[in-house]
Amino acid sequence: MIWLSWRQHRGALFGALALLAALGVVLMTHGVAMHQAYDRDGVEACQLLMFGGVEATTEASAEGSCFTIFDSFENRFASLPTNAAAWLPFLPMVVGMLLGAPLLAREYEQGTWQLVWTQGVTRTRWLATKLAAVLGGVVTVTVLFAAGVSWWFEPLSPHRFSPEKFNHAVPVFTGYVLVALAIGILAGVLLRRTLVAAAVTIPAYLAVRLTTEFGLRPRYREPLSTTDPAEAVGGWIIQDVIFTPSPDGPVLASGTIDYHPDDRFWQFQAIETTILVVLAAVLLAIAWRVVLGRGPRVHDVRRDPSVSVSSSPLP
């Protein structure tokens, strides 16, 4: 049974390994160069200055030279990873379309469900093995991929809550891949057509993604409020205040800064990942029930007293 899963999905595995290899090449060239320049030129201090409004603390970050350092670093390195960060949120959807949607829809489409369910293996075991093999492979590859991307994106921003860092941290990225995969699988089971299921996966994934990222994520906890910009430094600013310029520097005009402090990063990762994994599990459970519900409730003969061979009456 494991062999069958391997034979059916080895193409997807080779594709995933090719993707990992491509990422590896990017990390070894662009990634290494970017990290070296980041450490060598003291870019982090300048980023903090540029993004965070922190007072210049080191001599290297005296405002004039810092602008040059930051600008040249951005010009040299930022374009590729920034583009990648814009497109990578769609990668889970592609996984759902290419791997999830055909996973069971193709068995229905080609009629091979009738072939494989009439071998000597019960369909419960068939489905469990198939799902375990595919989920196991996907999670393994995704964790490696997200770890690589996270390392690559490290120098992009000093803030962990920045979208490119938060979205591609291992837990959340894996969660989105699992949800997309589960959407594709369930769509395939319900619609029984690979292409239709793949098409349905697009709006379904986008709905989950947009709702979670922009609707839920800022609300996992009550944001902190402050009027002192220094307290919010490094955190995720939900609502900013308005400054007005004055001869003595910017002056707070109105309102408060609402923000999630940086130390909530892993808590937010855990909450979002839990939501995504639970959603994926629910979708897969529905798919499981639909697939197994199409056949008879099979019970093991030896455990079923109603069909026992010796029909001796009870004493």
Added chain:
Amino acid sequence: MTSSLTAEGLGKRYGATWALRDCDLQLPTGAVIALVGPNGAGKSTLLQLAAGLVRPTTGAVRLFDEQLPAGSREALAQLGFVAQDHPLYPRFRVKELLRMGAELNVTWDGQVAADRVVQLGIPPDRRVGALSGGEQAQVALTLALAKRPRLLILDEPVASLDPLARREFMQMLMATVADGNLTVLLSSHNVAELERVCDHLVVIAAGRVQLAGDIDSLIEAHSVLTGPNTHVPGGPNVIHVNRGDRQAHVVARTFGAEPMPGWQPHPVGLEELVLAYLRRARSDDQTSEAGLSA
């Protein structure tokens, strides 16, 4: 009688439509059983129920004298099933399909399977999608036979094949059945094709079993009666009446008895017999529909 398949009150409904209903059947072992009926009659549904591929809405199917529930591990292990259009994984090589059979089955005769493929002249390294329809049907049959099943179910095994491939397939099947106590249950909408090879007949139409029994006994029990158009007999034993200008041809259950005076008995052919039951089923169906709409 030993039983290869027992159905009791078996029914399957898809939405509002009954694909099969009130089906009671007991099929013998060691026979070649033909399941005959028009397209959409419920043949595939009955076979899928027997293989445990779909869950019955009412009743139950059990296999063999042990009365194993259809779809149970024990029943599956002793069942060979080739679905309509013999579905196979098109991207697998032939030898990979055989490997799949070996991996998924407890009883698996790999030697028989490999020999059969060689005998058929099919290259084991060829991808299944590159085989002809006839070769695919043969590979599907090979997979089913290598399980050494007690019951082999074939749903329209030759429907998609050209006449030559049909012939070869049926010959191969009969040669296999000859050396063993295998029960074969195959469906078809082509009666003529089955006449030479089958021992037992089940006629199914409009989701109901119309006729079931040993073919020789059925032929003996029925006759075609030819007589005057003016006095056509009626009753439950009259299956179908074909009125001509002056004469009527009646297919009836006569149980070998002498017919009424003025009527000539003739032996009935299998195809004629099946058609008589199918026509009766169709007119019954129309009558009941007319009754509903009235």
